[in-house]
Amino acid sequence: MKVGIAGAGLLGRLLGWQLQRRGHQVTLFDAGDELATDSAAYVAAAMLAPYSEAVTSGAELFGVGKQAVSQWRELLQQLSESSAHAVTLNDSGSVVIAHELDRANLQHFSQKLRAAVGDDSSIKTLDRAGIAELESELPIRFSQGLWLAGEGCLDNRALLRALHDVLQAGGAELRWHCPVSRVEAGKLNTPAGTESFDWAIDCRGLGAKTDWPEVRGVRGEILWVRAPEVQLGRPVRLMHPRYHLYITPKPGDIYVVGATEIESESQAPVTVRSQLELLSALYSVHSGFAEAQIVGSYARCRPSLPDNLPQVQVSDGLLRLNGLYRHGYLLAPTVVESAINALDGDVTGTFVQNALTVTS
Numbered sequence: 001m002k003v004g005i006a007g008a009g010l011l012g013r014l015l016g017w018q019l020q021r022r023g024h025q026v027t028l029f030d031a032g033d034e035l036a037t038d039s040a041a042y043v044a045a046a047m048l049a050p051y052s053e054a055v056t057s058g059a060e061l062f063g064v065g066k067q068a069v070s071q072w073r074e075l076l077q078q079l080s081e082s083s084a085h086a087v088t089l090n091d092s093g094s095v096v097i098a099h100e101l102d103r104a105n106l107q108h109f110s111q112k113l114r115a116a117v118g119d120d121s122s123i124k125t126l127d128r129a130g131i132a133e134l135e136s137e138l139p140i141r142f143s144q145g146l147w148l149a150g151e152g153c154l155d156n157r158a159l160l161r162a163l164h165d166v167l168q169a170g171g172a173e174l175r176w177h178c179p180v181s182r183v184e185a186g187k188l189n190t191p192a193g194t195e196s197f198d199w200a201i202d203c204r205g206l207g208a209k210t211d212w213p214e215v216r217g218v219r220g221e222i223l224w225v226r227a228p229e230v231q232l233g234r235p236v237r238l239m240h241p242r243y244h245l246y247i248t249p250k251p252g253d254i255y256v257v258g259a260t261e262i263e264s265e266s267q268a269p270v271t272v273r274s275q276l277e278l279l280s281a282l283y284s285v286h287s288g289f290a291e292a293q294i295v296g297s298y299a300r301c302r303p304s305l306p307d308n309l310p311q312v313q314v315s316d317g318l319l320r321l322n323g324l325y326r327h328g329y330l331l332a333p334t335v336v337e338s339a340i341n342a343l344d345g346d347v348t349g350t351f352v353q354n355a356l357t358v359t360s
């Protein structure tokens with residue numbers, strides 16, 4: 001089939017690649033560039049954190065998200081077989097800590113977590129020695145924590161590059177700096193005119209708002225720092241009364257530090273207040289961050305629907321994927337699988353809303 005996809009961020013690229021693997025002819029249109037610098041996917045920490053997220057999101061999300069690490073392992077294996085890229089997947093879990101004064105916040109988090117997911121063997125309580133064993137550089141003052149062994153993170157920028165290269169090598173048509181103003185059944189409207197496809201697919205994230213008014217943006221501010229003096233092996237979360245800071249390691253001594261969450265669609269630069277709060281919390285975890293260089297500070301909107309869960313809407317000739325909110329990397333493999341099944345006529349997948357015309 002001839003498939004036109006509007007939006008080549010996380011969902012557009014992943015879906016496009018999987019459709020290409022199945023023999024479909026894929027054309028991708030994006031308002032931005034081939035690195036996806038305008039997307040939420042580009043700035044994200046790309047943590048796969050079903051446990052931490054279960055505290056605020058429901059059981060459905062936990063059930064799906066729990067499979068994310070193994071789903072990505074398989075996808076990245078396929079990717080390395082069809083391209084020169086090896087994308088790093090860190091599957092060594094995450095560590096949750098709190099300063100002594102904020103112990104109650106850690107205890108409350110632990111209670112809420114167990115209430116949400118039950119007694120799960122992936123949740124391990126840590127004492128001072130246990131923290132030191134996993135993360136030897138965390139200061140000795142952290143005396144209580146959790147190890148969420150079923151969590152991980154991936155190198156998202158390498159992933160976006162690899163998906164671009166594999167799509168290009170496989171013959172997909174890639175149109176950069178080409179905004180799509182409207183996505184209709186079998187049609188994409190671009191500045192050059194209307195193009196027709198067997199299926200038109202909308203993966204524009206917040207850019208889909210013009211056609212799907214329920215889509216909203218949730219602003220997130222995040223910093224990328226280079227810190228050669230720090231060696232953390234896995235994502236670290238700091239429980240704090242006002243914010244939950246996370247520090248996610250990436251290749252090349254990079255740590256991603258985030259993130260704020262604000263009900264706003266502003267993508268204006270990071271504010272002084274947010275930057276101060278993120279950086280002071282960061283420095284309180286490890287003094288080695290004092291000499292870190294800030295290599296990027298970003299504000300982007302997480303594309304979200306009213307219930308903060310994704311939706312795959314399918315109707316004749318039109319597929320719309322959106323609402324990945326703060327769980328894009330966690331849920332993308334399942335959402336993409338549901339979308340592919342829907343194109344094949346199976347509309348029973350997770351998060352699918354079916355509006356196909358029933359023909360007898």
Ligand SMILES: Cc1cc2nc3c(=O)[nH]c(=O)nc-3n(C[C@H](O)[C@H](O)[C@H](O)COP(=O)(O)OP(=O)(O)OC[C@H]3O[C@@H](n4cnc5c(N)ncnc54)[C@H](O)[C@@H]3O)c2cc1C
Pocket residue numbers: 006007008009010011012029030031032036038039040041042043044045046047048178179180181203204205206207208219220221222258259300301302303321322323324325326327328329330331
């Ligand atoms: C600060 C921050 C931290 C995050 N951390 C995590 C995390 O740790 N773990 C996790 O699982 N998720 C995380 N996320 C969420 C994740 O990044 C998103 O859920 C995910 O990127 C959404 O994927 P998407 O493809 O729907 O949208 P995007 O990745 O935003 O891609 C949308 C694409 O559509 C393009 N586009 C927009 N309008 C148009 C148009 N009119 N025409 C053509 N193209 C258009 C854009 O240029 C973009 O490339 C984070 C998000 C933010 C902002």
